[in-house]
Amino acid sequence: MNIERMHTSERASKIVKHGGTVYLSGHVPEDPEADISEQTRSTLERIDATLADAGTDKEHLLSATIFLRDIDNHFAPMNEVWNAWVPTGHAPARACVEAHMARPGLLVEICVIAAER
Numbered sequence: 574m575n576i577e578r579m580h581t582s583e584r585a586s587k588i589v590k591h592g593g594t595v596y597l598s599g600h601v602p603e604d605p606e607a608d609i610s611e612q613t614r615s616t617l618e619r620i621d622a623t624l625a626d627a628g629t630d631k632e633h634l635l636s637a638t639i640f641l642r643d644i645d646n647h648f649a650p651m652n653e654v655w656n657a658w659v660p661t662g663h664a665p666a667r668a669c670v671e672a673h674m675a676r677p678g679l680l681v682e683i684c685v686i687a688a689e690r
Contacts, residue, residue, distance in 0.1 A: 610653065
């Protein structure tokens with residue numbers, strides 16, 4: 574089977590396709606100074622764009638991993654945005670964990686796996 578890598582640097586590929594599955598690298602918000610709700614919205618908008626670039630969409634999500642800087646304070650507001658974003662009947666398998674983030678100000682990072690359309 575072929576492996577297709579898109580938007581590849583020496584460190585990572587933004588998109589990897591293999592066997593009808595699309596793997597996205599971690600996505601973070603545009604503005605790391607925004608609150609958790611806006612950072613989540615921004616991150617999900619970026620995921621939408623990357624899924625479209627890969628030829629799929631959020632209705633084909635298989636799995637999501639969500640990393641939060643402060644799970645105690647950010648879990649509920651992140652979930653409000655997440656729940657509004659996920660199409661009814663298309664919720665992926667999901668994990669959410671607290672993590673040290675790669676850059677100051679980042680409150681959320683999301684990785685998803687989707688099926689090709």
